[in-house]
Amino acid sequence: MFKDGRNHVSTNSENGHLQGERSESPAPSCISMKSNQSKGEPLKFKDGNHSLLHSNTQGRRTKSTAPSCISMKSDQSKGEPLKFEDGNVSLLHRQDPEPVASYTFQKTFKLNLIKKFQWLNEVIINQGNQTLLNEIYTELYITEGHSGDINKEHEVRKIEGASRRITTEETPIKYNDIFKPLSEEDEPIRAVLMKGIAGIGKTVSVQKFILDWAEGKENQDIHLIFPLPFRELNLMKNQKLSLMKLLHVFFKETKEIKMSNLEKVLFIFDGLDECRFPLDFQNTVRVCDVNESASVPELLINLIKGNLLPSALIWITSRPAAADQIPSECVHRVTEIRGFNDPQKKEYFRKRISDQILANNIITHLKALRSLYIMCHIPVFCWISATVLERMLGEAESGEIPKTLTQMYTHFLIIQTKILREKFPKKQESDEEMLLKLGKLAFQQLMKGNLIFYKEDLRVCGIDVKEAAVYSGVCTNIFREEFGLHQSKVYCFVHLSVQEHLAALYVHLMFIKKKRNVVKKLRLLTVWLKENTISHVHKSAVDKALKCQTGNLDIFLRFLLGFSLQSNHNLLHALVTQTGSCSRNIEKTVRYIKQKISEDLPAKKSINLFHCLNELGDYSLVEEIQRYLKSGTQSELSSTQWSALVFMLLTSPHELEEFDQSKYVSTDMITESLLIKLMPVIAASRKAIIRCDTIRARCLAALFSALRSETSDFRELHLTANTMDMTGNKLNSDIKCLSTLLKNPHCKVKILRLCNCGVSDEDCAALTLALRSNPSHLRELDLSFNNIRDTGVKCLSAVLGNPRCKLETLSLSKCGVTDEGCATLTSALKSNPSHLRELGLSQNNVGDSGVNHLSSVMENPYFKLETLRLRNCGVSDKSCASLWSNPAYLRVLDLSWNNVGDSGLRCLSAVLGNPQCKLETLWLSNCGVSDEGCAALASALKSNPSHLRELDLSSNNVEDWGKRLLSDFKNDKHYKLQELRFDGR
Incomplete structure (x- = not known):
């Protein structure tokens, strides 16, 4: 609430402040260097008391039927405080006697934060309705990266993943754990930089972190949290004051108690990309006393660098393009919010829409439209889609269900303008005039790369402050008059894509109504007459978007072309009186786009042009490929x-x-x-x-x-x-x-095959070193036909012996392995015998000695190897018997091209006759087997007929008698033998 009683909504910062007069009371002196470990001493007060009160009481959720979106912001503080199970609104309960002053301070501070952050407001769609953040909050995917990883590609394009950027190694992290080291050995985390595109949930993550702390749920080792959003700091950029006085301005409670020492406090600077003053980390005056006056930029820089309150924690949020303003040496951890994965998208819609049948219908509709469903990675787009589809599918609105980006955003605009009419029925300005003014603002600032605007920017477009207040459903305004320091006002659109949509609408309407191509300023009348068609406007926009290396005009281009469709003209009739017809020129635009695609553009550019063809309703190239x-x-x-x-x-x-x-x-x-x-x-x-x-x-x-x-x-x-x-x-x-x-x-690769890829034993060492640090995901590894030798096998054995290793299939055919490699391999399998199911060692010089090593691990009842391939490994009849130490698990055995002979086959047959033997496939091609061996094998099969299904005896000395003996088993329905091969048949 503001002094005049007005309520205003912020889209990029819900970190409003408590109103209060400035205090001139002296501030405490600077503290000495402290450790910022996860457990520090409590806040020290002047009276010598060291204890802070923490709450373990969890608030009861208030049921709200109002739909909400996690990415919409609010700086309001209205609403009753959170109620608890015992009916007491008090958040803090004493366990030990302590001064009334400190108790009151902590109670007031946390309660005020709860008042400020427990509610989640949407822009104008649900004006007057509020939803508890805890009821709608959906977990976001956050990763840990490295400082300096800045990418200025268009934010929606990044989310769509059409051109996946090369990233540094990433680790998933929870929002409440951003200040917690990954292990006890790691250094404490003091400063965190959180990146994320507009609407992805940075500010809401801050809000949830603060709310969880204030409710006593998380991070109770932090004593105080001071949220200081850049939008509010912008209005004080010319002020000179001490840190304590700055805190008095933002948090009037701090005037009520004298603090001599601040330990384990957290400063949150939300929205670095909105900062309107320079941050000169190289030439800033050093400040280390909380009572020393300095400019706001100087105070911030010294806090971030650790000169001022070195034990304080720092959390900065920013869009990626602005994140490099903070030197990497000042940041201990970089995190990035990636948005929703597919399960989180579904969870959001099911929380957002109370009617679960309707929620599932919305999810089904979006999943059928891949280009729209991909964009639901962005929480604000989920909110826009839910707002539109809840009305369309819920029969509150009529018309065709949106299938393209342009249709979705146009429906969203129509819904907002309808609500504006209902809220301001006497508004003299028409919807058309309002849209042209807002569209002009959106277009001009988009061309300049500006996403935040000031009163003078609005004035150029014919918008005054009163109109901006009325437009708050489309152009969300944030008034910062409660400080009593400035009369400045800052404006922005709900999301960059909303600005792009309005900018495209402005370009379209300016041509339809005034025949002006505002994308390309034409100075000569003759040129204007020659290029006076909508297709020329489209060509100008296509060329401009293709020249833009960052892709910042890609989505604008989709919207502009989408407005050419007759179906979207019909939608626009609800907003403007004259929409014109562009159908005759669409074919020219389509041909021009196809011509550009044929010029071998970068993948991300050509893919965006295909999105443009979709917006124009042309699928001919895709259909051509489908036919191919x-x-x-x-x-x-x-x-x-x-x-x-x-x-x-x-x-x-x-x-x-x-x-x-x-x-x-x-x-x-x-x-x-x-x-x-x-x-x-x-x-x-x-x-x-x-x-x-x-x-x-x-x-x-x-x-x-x-x-x-x-x-x-x-x-x-x-x-x-x-x-x-x-x-x-x-x-x-x-x-x-x-x-x-x-x-x-994060890696989910389960099967990795690098056959004949020139992998050496040195390469194998590097590969297995990675597997040792994360051995649990890989299930199959094929390194066949590489020269890894025994040295490489030794490296692999270090992974196989790790109890966390879940590898089930290992193929090392023709890798230069000898009996020495088999020895190290089997030693590892003895340490971790329960996972490997298939082992391929064909075309290696294993020999009988290597087989004997393998047999030693096969004696282990926990070793459950099912497939063993030893083709052409120098195996003789001497080691055949040792392979069957534990016959219960082996299902496939390949001994082809070995000197097994009849004596070896007799050893094998003795095991095959064992009822415990479950062997299903036996390959003995080119093994020197004769009729004598076949007779022994036939006898074994009679004793244990229920398992063997495939037998390969090709390229052996088997005559008609031996063949007939075994063929009887294939022809007899009482036996399982299905495949029997002699001489390759």
């Missing part, structure tokens, strides 16, 4: 067709289960540039099979890095026969990239 895929023909695709293929696969409503390169292009046609073009599809798939001989290091590095994304659901990677083996080059640098992928706790 159905035909099954293999031919070289054009650049345009490749772009269409990538877009089609990415926007398919079905999950991408497998990317098999051979389905789209043959091995001899694949190029590195083509594979990079396909990278977004590979990263979005669950499985990728890449068989090419032209992959270079840069391409593999990009692949491994793309798969580290927390949004990736990648499970299986096959790389076979690439150039690095054929040219003699090694994987060194690429193994490092792969290792980074594998040791990431």
Whole structure:
């Protein structure tokens, strides 16, 4: 509430402050250097008391039927305080006697924070209704990264993942744990920088953190929390005052008690991207006394650097593009809010919509529209979609259900203007005039790259302060008059995409109504007459968007082209009187976009142009690719067709289960540039099979890095026969990239096949080092046809012996392994025997000695190996018997191309006749077996007929008699034998 009783809503900061007069009382002196460990001494007061009161009482949730969105912000403090189970509104309960002053201070401070942060307001959709944050809050996906990881790509484009950026190694983290070290050995966390795009939930995470603390649920080792949003600090940028006086201005409670020492307090600076004063960390005067006067920027810099209150914790939130204002040496942890994953999207809609049938219908509708469902990673887009679809599917509104981005946002705009009419029925200005003014503001500031505006910006567009207050449903305004220091006002739109939508609407209406192309300023009348069609406006916008390296005009372009459709013209009739008709010019625009796609643009640019074609209702290129895929023909695709293929696969409503390169292009046609073009599809798939001989290091590095994304659901990677083996080059640098992928706790890769990839024993060491740090996710590892030798096996054994290792399949065919490697391998399996199910050692010089090592681990009842492949391993009849120390688990045995002979087969037959034997497949190709061995085998099968299903005796000395003996088992229905091969048949 403000002094005049007005209520205003903030979209980017809910950190309002308590109103109060400034105090001139002296502030305490600067404290000495303190440790900021997780457990510190309590706040010290002048009276010598050291205790702070903490609450363990949890508030009862207040039921609210008003829909809400976690990303909408409020700086209001209205609403009754949280009530507790015993009916007492007091949050703090004494356990020990302490001074009334400190008790009252803590009680008042926490209660005021609860008043301020327990409610969640939406913009104007539910004016007057409020929802408890605890009822609507949905967990967000937050990762830990590294400082300096700044990316200025358009924020919606980043979320859509059409061009997955290469990220540093990431670790998931809970919002309440951002100041907690990952382990006891790690250094304490003092300063945290949290990045995230607009509307992703930064401010709401701050709000939830504060609320949990004030309610006594989390982080009770923190004594006080001071939220100081940049929007409010902007209004004091020219003031010179001490830190204590600054706190008195924001938190009037601090005037009521004298503090001599501040320990374990948290300062939260929300919205660095909204900061309107320079932060010069190099040339700022040093301030270390809380009673020393300085400018607000100087106070902030000294707090962040640790000169002022060195034991205080610092939390800064920012959009990525502004985060690099904070020097990396001042930040101990960088986190990034990634938004909602798919389960969280569903959870949000089910919390947001009380009617669960309607909520499920909304989820189903969005999932069918991949381009819209992807955008639901952004919480504010979930809110917009829920606002629109709740009315459309709930029959509060009529009309066609939105299927495109333009339709969704236009419906949202219509809903807001309807509510404005109801709230201000005597408003003289028409909706059309309002939209043109707001659209002009949105367009002009978008072209300048501005997302926050001031009174003078509004005045240029013909908007005065009174109008801005009325527009608060569309252009959310934040008045900061309660300080009594400034009369400044700051304005912004609910979200960047809302600004882009209004900007596009302005460009469209300016041409329809006044035949003006505001995108391209034409000075010559002759040029204006020649280019006086909507298609020329579209061409100007396409060219401008393609030239913009950051992609900041991509979504604006989609909206602008979407307004050309007749269906969207019909929607606009609810807002403006004259919408015109552009249908005759759409074909020209479509042709121009297709021409641009054919110019071999970067993937992210071409994909956005396909989104534009969707907005225009043209799917011809995608349909062309679909016809190609159905035909099954293999031919070289054009650049345009490749772009269409990538877009089609990415926007398919079905999950991408497998990317098999051979389905789209043959091995001899694949190029590195083509594979990079396909990278977004590979990263979005669950499985990728890449068989090419032209992959270079840069391409593999990009692949491994793309798969580290927390949004990736990648499970299986096959790389076979690439150039690095054929040219003699090694994987060194690429193994490092792969290792980074594998040791990431996020990594979901379960199957990794690197057949014939030139992996050496040195590479194997780097690879297994990564697996040792994160051994629990991988289930299958195939390193066949690589020169890893016994040294590499020794490295792998260190992973296999780890109890956390869950590897089930290990293939090391033709890897230069000897009996020495078998010894180290079996030693590891003895330490961790319960997981491995398949072991492939074919074409290695294992010999009888190696088999004897394996047999020693097979005696372990916990060793449950089911498949053992020893083809061409130098095995003789001497070691056949030792393989059956524990016959209950083995299902597949391959001894082909070994000197087994009849004597070895007799040993095997003795085990096959054992009722405990469950062997189903036995391969003995080229093993020197004759009729004599077949007779022993037939006798065993008669004793134990119920399991063997496949028997391979090809390339042996078996005559007709031996064949007939065994063929009888295949022809007899009482036996399970289904496949029997002699001489390759």
